[in-house]
Amino acid sequence: MNKIFNINSALTIFIKDFRSELRTRYALNALIMFVITTLAIILFAVANETPSIEISAGILWIVIFFSAMSGMARTFVSEEERGTVMTLHLIAKPSTIFFGKLLFNLILLFLMNIFTVVLYIILIPSFIVQNASIFILTVVLGTIGLSAASTIIAAIIAKSNTKGTLYPVLSFPILLPLLMIVIKSTKSALEGVEFAKAMGDFQVMIAYFVVITAVSYLLFDYVWKD
Amino acid sequence: MVFKIVLGIGLTLVIIAGIALPMVPNPSSFFELPVVPGLEDKARIIFFHVPTAWVCVIAFIASLIYGIQYLRTKEILYDIKSVTAASLGFLFCILATVTGAIWSKFTWGAFWNWDPRQTSIFVLLLIYGAYFALRSSIEVEEKRASLSAVYSIIAGLTVPFFIFIIPRIVSSLHPDPIINPQGKIHMNPTMFLIFLASLTGFTAVYLWMFNLRIRFSKIQYQQQMKEQE
Numbered sequence: 001m002n003k004i005f006n007i008n009s010a011l012t013i014f015i016k017d018f019r020s021e022l023r024t025r026y027a028l029n030a031l032i033m034f035v036i037t038t039l040a041i042i043l044f045a046v047a048n049e050t051p052s053i054e055i056s057a058g059i060l061w062i063v064i065f066f067s068a069m070s071g072m073a074r075t076f077v078s079e080e081e082r083g084t085v086m087t088l089h090l091i092a093k094p095s096t097i098f099f100g101k102l103l104f105n106l107i108l109l110f111l112m113n114i115f116t117v118v119l120y121i122i123l124i125p126s127f128i129v130q131n132a133s134i135f136i137l138t139v140v141l142g143t144i145g146l147s148a149a150s151t152i153i154a155a156i157i158a159k160s161n162t163k164g165t166l167y168p169v170l171s172f173p174i175l176l177p178l179l180m181i182v183i184k185s186t187k188s189a190l191e192g193v194e195f196a197k198a199m200g201d202f203q204v205m206i207a208y209f210v211v212i213t214a215v216s217y218l219l220f221d222y223v224w225k226d
Numbered sequence: 227m228v229f230k231i232v233l234g235i236g237l238t239l240v241i242i243a244g245i246a247l248p249m250v251p252n253p254s255s256f257f258e259l260p261v262v263p264g265l266e267d268k269a270r271i272i273f274f275h276v277p278t279a280w281v282c283v284i285a286f287i288a289s290l291i292y293g294i295q296y297l298r299t300k301e302i303l304y305d306i307k308s309v310t311a312a313s314l315g316f317l318f319c320i321l322a323t324v325t326g327a328i329w330s331k332f333t334w335g336a337f338w339n340w341d342p343r344q345t346s347i348f349v350l351l352l353i354y355g356a357y358f359a360l361r362s363s364i365e366v367e368e369k370r371a372s373l374s375a376v377y378s379i380i381a382g383l384t385v386p387f388f389i390f391i392i393p394r395i396v397s398s399l400h401p402d403p404i405i406n407p408q409g410k411i412h413m414n415p416t417m418f419l420i421f422l423a424s425l426t427g428f429t430a431v432y433l434w435m436f437n438l439r440i441r442f443s444k445i446q447y448q449q450q451m452k453e454q455e
């Protein structure tokens with residue numbers, strides 16, 4: 001009882017999700033196509049113009065936000081649809097399930113963001129990163145924060161009637177502080193600001209992740225149990 | 227009854243005083259307000275706009291606390307209180323946004339220019355909107371109550387981040403740094419009195435509306451229970 005959660009069980013849940021993802025490739029295929037389509041639309045819209053630093057930093061995170069919204073939405077919905085919720089209730093504590101799902105979302109979002117960022121840098125010539133360490137740290141911390149917030153919201157919407165539409169609506173106010181700060185810090189990476197000046201932004205991102213994860217851990221019981 | 231009469235007279239006085247008292251450069255008598263440099267008559271909005279924003283925040287916090295109470299006790303009455311506070315807060319939030327936007331048109335030249343204050347009230351509106359969207363999509367009463375309580379707690383915890391983040395991104399033109407630069411209250415005494423009276427009056431109106439809505443919702447809920455039996 002003293003343990004916060006069981007790491008082995010959380011890993012088991014992660015492996016289970018990972019295997020079922022590899023078998024169906026639902027999220028992965030859909031996400032890759034989603035990113036490509038969105039980037040294609042942006043390229044058509046931008047045409048021969050050179051977007052400014054502000055705009056290209058913003059667009060990158062718009063793409064990441066909406067692809068995360070379409071990919072993470074199924075985290076808990078799939079369990080409800082397949083009728084495996086009861087089994088999960090029996091085999092593991094709520095916190096264990098939460099951390100298993102969080103780990104899975106984190107890995108999925110990481111893969112997706114690496115893909116998005118590489119494609120974005122290749123396709124948008126004006127997107128030149130001046131300070132690589134700020135940029136990499138921003139993407140990493142942004143991904144971690146994004147997955148933490150989207151996991152708990154995914155658990156909430158799994159119990160509602162209008163699952164897909166509600167997800168971005170509920171997530172946006174929660175994610176807005178994170179999005180504002182990552183866009184700002186991406187901008188400073190493009191401008192080539194010194195690393196020390198961006199430290200404050202990273203502190204906010206870390207604090208955001210810690211707060212959201214702690215609250216999700218405390219409140220997940222109420223969401224998960226019927 | 228006495229409460230309603232006192233409140234009615236009090237708020238009428240606040241409205242008359244707030245709109246009609248003359249603004250002079252060097253106020254000598256009690257019935258004169260000082261001129262706020264750069265704002266002049268537009269400064270009168272403080273008597274109406276600030277209290278609505280204040281009530282909006284109070285209602286948000288009340289809704290959050292009732293949500294926590296619900297999760298602790300699973301008493302449906304707390305959920306009724308939480309949603310009532312949220313819906314009244316939403317109303318006052320819209321009032322604060324609209325009055326602020328009109329004022330901004332005449333002072334800054336545009337209804338909306340993403341000033342930090344406008345950004346934060348926009349976020350509050352979004353949270354309220356998402357909260358009601360979530361509630362309307364869940365049919366089971368207990369589930370609706372606990373999920374919306376959880377959502378409002380998470381949303382409430384992200385709000386403090388804006389205090390750290392927004393100043394890093396933009397600077398504000400909102401007049402409390404102009405009227406009140408040291409962060410201490412040193413308003414003209416008449417102005418401060420009207421402002422406090424207005425704040426109390428608006429809070430009392432909120433509490434009154436809250437009380438009425440709770441009584442109504444309780445009766446409605448009991449009726450529903452009877453019909454189910």
